[in-house]
Amino acid sequence: METTRTPAWFAARARAWDARGAGRQLASLTRALAMPLLGIAIFLLLWQAGAARVQTTLGQLPGPALVWSEAKGLHREYLMDREREAAFHARQQERAAKMAAANPGAAAAPVRPYTASPTFYTQIVTSLKTVMSGFLLSALLAIPVGIAIGLSGPLHGAVNPLIQVFKPVSPLAWLPLVTLVVASVHDNPDPAVPKSFITSLITVALCCVWPTVINTAVGVASVSDDLNNVSKVLRLGWLQHVRRIVLPAAVPMIFTGLRLSLGVAWMVLIAAEMLSQNPGLGKFIWDEFQNGSSQSLGRIMVAVITIGLIGFLLDRVMLALQRVVSWDKNAVTR
């Protein structure tokens, strides 16, 4: 009878739960968490102290306590919006019932969705949808182009000047051009895909395509000679060469490029939304600025921190994805 070998990953986890190892595990966990927590705590104290000293036309710069209470206020607004939605649907049902009683034979009126200004959470979701769409579009464009120019020297010479010229262009410079082009080309607006969404995602794609292109090209060009020789010896076709040799070797650089691109995409989106009117976090900040109320600064800070946290999360997601895709599980990824 054959005994099945326990897989390595299971054995590793089992070791972790070993009672003797638990103490060591706890110590290393504490060490890993302690420094970041200490850093954050010191930052919060400095922020609270510094904010009290800065006066703006909209009042004192808010400290962490005020920002936290504004965050709770945003949640309360979300709850009130849900109540209003319930009231709206109740009114609609009442109206439908009256109409049905008046014309029993007529078809039921369609249920109209609740229309109201988006809540903070809806705006976060809109921003995430836009950034992922823009980022995916840019990745779809950038990776093939990067591979092509990485493999071919002449092609790289031809495309490189264009990359260098368009790379530094700011999203706010692209925005008027993109708005006009989208307005003239995208003539039949489908309410599910508003023009502001398309304008934002194209602007994001235009700005975040460059890190991926450049890093992919470098990654592909720096595939080691040994691996290229293997491919020549085996006489692999072009597609096989790319799929089996080039891509796996270039994955770390490609993912570095993708992570940089995602970071840029998230930054660009917030700026683009302020003018493109895509109802996301960027528009939230601009609207709060226009409100000019005594709570505006606090709310803008909440949005800034949310943007930062989401950017951090997106980066971690990309990192996890990189670990899954990478063939070298022992490689250090951070």
Place this chain on the structure above:
Amino acid sequence: MTGRHEGRTRGWRARVAGILGLCAAGLLAGAPASAAIGEPEKWELKFGFIKLTDMVPLAIAYERGYFEDEGLYVTLEAQANWKVLFDRVVSGELDGAHMLAPMPLGAATGVITKSEIVTPFTLSYNGAAITVSNAVWAEMEKTVPVEDGKPKHPVSAAALKPVLESYKAQGRTFNLAMTFPVGTHNYLERYWLAAGGINPGVYAPQKGDNSGSLGAEALLSVVPPPQMVPTMEAGTTAGYCVGEPWNQQAVTKGLGVPVITSENIWTDGADKVFGMTGEFVQKNPNTTVRVVKALIRASYWLDENGNANRPEAVKIIARPAYVGADEKVIANSMTGTFEFEKGDKRPVPDFNKFFRGQYGIPYYSDAIWWLTQMRRWGHITEHQPDSWYLETAKRAFRPDIYVAAAKELIADGVMQASDFPDLDKATFIKAPQAGPLDGIVYDGTQPNAYIDSFAIGLKGSAQP
């Protein structure tokens, strides 16, 4: 079992008949029977607005269910600035918007993107003010006449002349801010300066000069409203003309002093209008009339019972989704007072006028007044005959739609004929009125004579 069954059959027919009778009575009494105009062609609408207090009729029409009563499901979305708002209406992303009264006229004449924008409803009359920085006011105060220990209003721009001299002596330019070139705040600021003998410059679009500073003693430029107070604080601008809450905001923060409110520059003229594309109005006539019906009801509610509902309106628009400024900053101007210098609060009951006295009608004479100002300052580059002014006004301002909506409301029983003026006999040209600042009489039937009666600005066949 038999007993229960008999009990049900014996009584239930009568009970059902009674319930149906009550339903019918309820329907006849309660639900608005809009039998005259048909169902809306487009139910889901998106309207844009700028965060100024005079967008309040839109907010009230939404919050009090007036849009819903008409079967319209409206989303109100704040826009970043006037240019973005206008472009989105033209491109069809917005079905309608809160607009500056000259915008449909600018669109008709091609001063801004040549397109067909029409307005069937005036959202507000009056509603703007000019604020200057504390330093400038300190200089102005020296020459402003005093009455009862307080500066006499309306303050003339002539008091600015010594300030201009001192700026010139120091080699500095005197900058003022406004919101949009083809806009109420720009033209009102220019009128005020010119009435005080200061030349604000002219636009020369045919020469490619869109700065509006040809021959100017004071330079006017566009600044987004939230930045008007900080730029004035920084000294980049000396003052600005804008709607509320930005003037009261300056006084509350102690950073500026409002010197004049717009009803003292031009009384009871259309300030903000509700604009839609001509194409939308043509394709969706029922929807347009229903939108105007809801807006008329909102305006009526705002001015009802001597402004009794205004405090509630203030609470609604203080929400971040609408105007978002602090309640106490919005409350002043909306409830009939206005703070000039800190502590100098005066009653200005007509600061924001919605329904009272003007009914929300888009008067041709209001459109022609804005056209005369556009001619004065060079946005209209050539002399045009009086008939051209009336024709252009008729293309952009559509009181006929207003009349249809008003008649619907009367037929529904929601409003009464006595709430409106005699709409059948109306010419939509107001009687001649004298300007409060300079006494110059404006007669809507003689725009060229009016243009020629000013000392500063283009007139006759002059070209910029």
